[in-house]
Amino acid sequence: xxxxxxxxxxxxxxxxxxxxxxxxxxxxxxxxxxxxxxxxxxxxxxxxxxxxxxxxxxxxxxxxxxxxxxxxxxxxxxxxxxxxxxxxxxxxxxxxxxxxxxxxxxxxxxxxxxxxxxxxxxxxxxxxxxxxxxxxxxxxxxxxxxxxxxxxxxxxxxxxxxxxxxxxxxxxxxxxxxxxxxxxxxxxxxxxxxxxxxxxxxxxxxxxxxxxxxxxxxxxxxxx
DNA sequence: AACAGCTACAACCGCAGACTT
DNA sequence: CAAGTCTGCGGTTGTAGCTGT
Numbered sequence: 001x002x003x004x005x006x007x008x009x010x011x012x013x014x015x016x017x018x019x020x021x022x023x024x025x026x027x028x029x030x031x032x033x034x035x036x037x038x039x040x041x042x043x044x045x046x047x048x049x050x051x052x053x054x055x056x057x058x059x060x061x062x063x064x065x066x067x068x069x070x071x072x073x074x075x076x077x078x079x080x081x082x083x084x085x086x087x088x089x090x091x092x093x094x095x096x097x098x099x100x101x102x103x104x105x106x107x108x109x110x111x112x113x114x115x116x117x118x119x120x121x122x123x124x125x126x127x128x129x130x131x132x133x134x135x136x137x138x139x140x141x142x143x144x145x146x147x148x149x150x151x152x153x154x155x156x157x158x159x160x161x162x163x164x165x166x167x168x169x170x171x172x173x174x175x176x177x178x179x180x181x182x183x184x185x186x187x188x189x190x191x192x193x194x195x196x197x198x199x200x201x202x203x204x205x206x207x208x209x210x211x212x213x214x215x216x217x218x219x220x221x222x223x224x
Numbered sequence: 225a226a227c228a229g230c231t232a233c234a235a236c237c238g239c240a241g242a243c244t245t
Numbered sequence: 246c247a248a249g250t251c252t253g254c255g256g257t258t259g260t261a262g263c264t265g266t
Contacts, residue, residue: 013236015260037251053252054235089254104255105233229265236258243251 012046016055020045024052025060058101065097069106077103078111 012020027043033056036049045052058064069077073095080091088100088107095103 015234035251048236049251050237050253051235057253058234086255100254101234108256109232227266229263231263232261234258234260237256238254239256240254241252243249245247245249 011048013051016059020047021055021060024056028056028060054101058099063097064099069098069102073098074106077106081107 023043023045027039031039031042033039036053038049040047040049040052043052047055076095077091080094084090086104088104092098092100092103
């Protein structure tokens with residue numbers, strides 16, 4: 001009979017091998033998902049239940065979608081993150097086949113790391129208004145997008161008057177200032193969502209822009 | 225070709241809440 | 246009701262692969 005310490009030493013960590021993947025997949029295929037600690041032992045894996053759960057949910061589960069996030073998914077993540085913050089599991093519930101880990105990684109590597117520099121922040125804080133020039137948008141050159149829609153806010157008590165008007169010039173998306181920015185975070189949120197809607201399905205608004213808007217909101221809150 | 229820096233992603237850790245004894 | 250255990254979540258880290266020099 002092994003001691004507790006010896007058992008702890010036996011627990012494997014690090015990257016999973018194909019043999020381990022096979023064992024876990026086969027066991028769940030036969031018996032389904034159960035208590036993870038028990039499952040790990042019964043499957044013959046020298047892994048913690050936690051590790052098995054993570055491996056299954058984030059990698060081995062056949063329901064998981066592979067490949068890059070679609071533009072719609074990226075847009076949805078931004079919208080949901082603006083509503084719920086870092087509630088990754090909650091956000092993942094609205095993206096079938098995507099895991100909270102994947103969404104979290106996406107956010108950290110491709111959104112959060114592209115925060116505007118402090119100098120650009122200062123510049124923005126001095127203006128704190130539209131229009132603002134936006135780099136690297138993939139809207140076809142020459143397109144014109146007009147929106148004048150009222151944004152619905154699922155969780156906000158009121159619907160602020162958020163209107164954005166956009167046009168595209170030489171691949172740069174420009175927001176024309178028909179949005180009346182208040183100093184509340186909610187107004188900034190409205191502008192943010194309006195801008196995202198402006199780009200529409202199949203198009204994508206650049207990360208720099210949404211982050212910049214987010215910073216604008218924070219600046220607005222700081223100013224209060 | 226070799227190296228450094230960067231990016232994306234898998235995996236671990238700590239914590240909190242739920243559940244069980 | 247308290248203590249122990251399990252589960253799930255969010256933050257963080259390690260590293261393989263890619264890219265630029």
